[in-house]
Amino acid sequence: xxxPSENTxxxxxxxxxxxxxxxxxxxxxxxxxxxxxxxxxxxxxxxRSCEIGxxxxxxxxxxxxxxxxxxxxxxxxxxxxxxxIEGISxxxxxxxxxxxxxxxxxQCGYCxxxxxxxxxxxxxxxASPSEDEISEALSGNLCRCTGYGGIIRAVKSAIxxxxxx
Amino acid sequence: xxxxxxxxxxxxxxxxxxxxxxxxxxxxxxxxxxxxxxxxTLLRTQWEAGTAVLPAHLIDLSAVPxxxxxxxxxxxxxxxACCPLAALRKDPLVQTAFPLLAEAVRNIAAPSIRNLxxxxxxxxxxxxxxxxxxxxxxxxxxxxxxxxxxxxxLEDWLAASGSExxxxxxxxxxxxxxxxxxxxxxxxxxxxxxxxxxxxxxRSASVRxxxxxxxxxxxxxxxxxxxxxAGMEHAAGKLKEVRIAAGGxxxxxxxxxxxxxxxxxxxxxxGEDCAAEVHRSAMDEFEPVGDLFASRGYRKMTVANLLVxxxxxxxxxxx
Numbered sequence: 321x322x323x324p325s326e327n328t329x330x331x332x333x334x335x336x337x338x339x340x341x342x343x344x345x346x347x348x349x350x351x352x353x354x355x356x357x358x359x360x361x362x363x364x365x366x367x368r369s370c371e372i373g374x375x376x377x378x379x380x381x382x383x384x385x386x387x388x389x390x391x392x393x394x395x396x397x398x399x400x401x402x403x404x405i406e407g408i409s410x411x412x413x414x415x416x417x418x419x420x421x422x423x424x425x426x427q428c429g430y431c432x433x434x435x436x437x438x439x440x441x442x443x444x445x446x447a448s449p450s451e452d453e454i455s456e457a458l459s460g461n462l463c464r465c466t467g468y469g470g471i472i473r474a475v476k477s478a479i480x481x482x483x484x485x
Numbered sequence: 486x487x488x489x490x491x492x493x494x495x496x497x498x499x500x501x502x503x504x505x506x507x508x509x510x511x512x513x514x515x516x517x518x519x520x521x522x523x524x525x526t527l528l529r530t531q532w533e534a535g536t537a538v539l540p541a542h543l544i545d546l547s548a549v550p551x552x553x554x555x556x557x558x559x560x561x562x563x564x565x566a567c568c569p570l571a572a573l574r575k576d577p578l579v580q581t582a583f584p585l586l587a588e589a590v591r592n593i594a595a596p597s598i599r600n601l602x603x604x605x606x607x608x609x610x611x612x613x614x615x616x617x618x619x620x621x622x623x624x625x626x627x628x629x630x631x632x633x634x635x636x637x638x639l640e641d642w643l644a645a646s647g648s649e650x651x652x653x654x655x656x657x658x659x660x661x662x663x664x665x666x667x668x669x670x671x672x673x674x675x676x677x678x679x680x681x682x683x684x685x686x687x688r689s690a691s692v693r694x695x696x697x698x699x700x701x702x703x704x705x706x707x708x709x710x711x712x713x714x715a716g717m718e719h720a721a722g723k724l725k726e727v728r729i730a731a732g733g734x735x736x737x738x739x740x741x742x743x744x745x746x747x748x749x750x751x752x753x754x755x756g757e758d759c760a761a762e763v764h765r766s767a768m769d770e771f772e773p774v775g776d777l778f779a780s781r782g783y784r785k786m787t788v789a790n791l792l793v794x795x796x797x798x799x800x801x802x803x804x
Contacts, residue, residue, distance in 0.1 A: 330498070332499075348495075348496045349498075349499035350496040350497045350498075350499050350543060351496060371533060372529065372530050372533050372534075373526060373529070373530065373594075373597075373598055374704075376595070376597065379597060382600075385571070385597075385600045386596060386597040386600065387597050387600050387601055388597050388598065388601075390529075391525065391526050391529050391598070391601060392525075392601065393499070393525060395499045395501065395545055396525070396545075396547070396601075438596075438597065441596075455703070456591075456596065456703070457596055459595045459596070459703040459704045460594070460595025460596060460597045460598060460704055461595075
């Protein structure tokens with residue numbers, strides 16, 4: 321594992337949009353987005369876990385598509401729009417987050433930000449996903465508490481709520 | 486730290502060439518201290534596992550126009566090496582015209598990884614799960630090396646493992662259309678339900694089968710992966726132009742040519758007697774690499790069983 325503190329190389333300027341606001345910062349271009357978000361910017365809603373792209377706890381949106389921020393390096397964000405869990409609902413709560421609350425789609429909650437990000441991306445692309453499509457969309461998000469029942473219920477509830485709106 | 490470059494504790498310097506020749510010249514200049522990077526997902530995994538050293542320089546290929554995207558041309562699918570797997574997974578035309586590749590890509594990692602990971606990266610890994618599908622489709626690779634652009638059959642490149650030209654860069658993956666056209670008549674069954682079968686007429690069909698088995702249902706390394714392409718004269722019960730490719734785990738995928746010939750020459754290729762012969766042939770011909778998760782013998786048996794199971798499904802379809 322390469323720790324951020326080992327980064328002693330030259331920094332370069334990264335320009336991107338973060339949660340709707342333009343950002344310009346000096347970073348090493350091979351630094352992981354996960355560490356930039358959590359350690360440099362204090363956005364700790366994006367969770368650090370496996371750090372090899374297997375668990376999905378660090379999921380963020382880059383230009384609206386879900387990516388694992390532990391696998392994404394700074395240079396891959398240049399000119400892109402990044403959305404973290406802190407940026408999805410402004411000051412309130414997103415209906416998808418509400419559905420996770422209402423349906424018991426979490427227990428310890430550590431995987432939940434990543435889950436919510438993946439569901440946002442899914443429903444943005446496909447308003448009426450099938451059960452198989454939901455499973456595929458969440459196949460990169462691991463939960464070790466819920467058994468997924470509550471999570472799938474939450475996704476279906478969010479779909480139904482959107483259709484009624 | 487096992488995964489840092491010798492004598493280094495800094496992160497790689499990132500170079501961002503804007504055209505393919507510039508990328509190649511950078512690699513020639515930086516030599517062994519640099520690696521090409523596309524999506525970077527496999528590289529990151531290797532660095533974290535300590536199976537590859539963190540290089541001093543990364544040459545990011547994502548801004549090179551020639552490597553981006555894909556084009557569905559009249560005779561072939563031309564895929565830039567940096568085309569994300571997700572783009573191929575989602576295109577209905579690719580799913581229809583190149584079902585082996587589409588199904589293979591659906592079985593690689595998870596959607597978020599496929600948004601970053603590229604087909605070129607999966608290919609140059611030599612063990613990617615797209616490779617059996619591309620072998621069965623007789624894909625061709627286009628490289629930029631010291632002699633300019635060169636085409637090379639994927640099968641030849643995989644067979645020549647270890648004789649890589651220093652620093653050459655994969656530009657494109659090309660896959661020819663089969664006999665069927667993109668908008669041709671006939672019905673394709675759902676992409677998820679192998680075998681992928683296109684009935685061209687009452688007498689013939691195109692069979693395309695891709696099946697990956699892992700230790701869980703999704704987002705899993707393969708124990709075995711199998712791709713089959715064949716034409717079927719179902720009135721006569723004969724198979725023709727059979728191509729079978731298998732891989733899995735750390736195995737460099739390969740065509741099972743003796744088993745292909747067996748199926749083409751057999752009077753009743755979907756019969757019970759042939760099934761037993763095919764199983765023996767695949768067990769004899771497939772040479773997987775075992776590891777701590779699945780032994781060589783287990784992987785061999787998995788692929789042989791998959792092959793016979795899929796032939797049995799064809800038999801049920803046409804019985």
